[in-house]
Amino acid sequence: MARMIYILNGPNLNLLGKREPHIYGHETLEDVERRCKALLPEGFDLSLRQSNHEGQLIDWIHEAREAACGIIINPGAYTHTSIAIYDALCAYEGPVIEVHISNVHKREAFRYHSYVSGRAEGVIAGLGLDGYEAATRRIVTLNGA
Numbered sequence: 001m002a003r004m005i006y007i008l009n010g011p012n013l014n015l016l017g018k019r020e021p022h023i024y025g026h027e028t029l030e031d032v033e034r035r036c037k038a039l040l041p042e043g044f045d046l047s048l049r050q051s052n053h054e055g056q057l058i059d060w061i062h063e064a065r066e067a068a069c070g071i072i073i074n075p076g077a078y079t080h081t082s083i084a085i086y087d088a089l090c091a092y093e094g095p096v097i098e099v100h101i102s103n104v105h106k107r108e109a110f111r112y113h114s115y116v117s118g119r120a121e122g123v124i125a126g127l128g129l130d131g132y133e134a135a136t137r138r139i140v141t142l143n144g145a
């Protein structure tokens with residue numbers, strides 16, 4: 001059975017490609033899925049999901065405890081607010097990579113702090129959608145492949 005990587009996306013990221021393209025670009029979450037799937041080695045698969053609801057993201061993180069060999073998460077604005085997502089990730093034993101499409105450190109001060117970073121093996125910000133690809137490669141490496 002293939003080892004599964006979860007790519008979880010938080011609020012407003014369903015609008016990727018349409019939302020503030022000067023910040024987030026013109027590509028969509030479907031492009032993220034296509035790009036990341038293209039670089040998976042044999043024996044790996046991925047499940048890309050998006051929700052505007054904190055509880056749904058938490059439920060998927062819980063599900064990942066049994067189902068996923070790594071989590072890539074762009075929590076959107078929950079990055080800066082959600083202790084609950086941090087706690088859920090702490091209950092997950094595999095590797096976690098936090099991704100932000102934009103460079104959050106070049107933007108408003110309220111984006112400088114992330115609750116998630118304290119649990120993540122790695123943090124990527126400002127590489128656009130390339131960040132998801134780098135995170136996928138890293139999860140594969142951390143799984144010894």
Ligand code: DQA
Nearest residue numbers: 074076077100101102104111
């Ligand atoms: C984001 C950055 C967050 O500050 C913002 O709330 C988002 C997207 C990013 O990918 O750059 O929704 O996570």
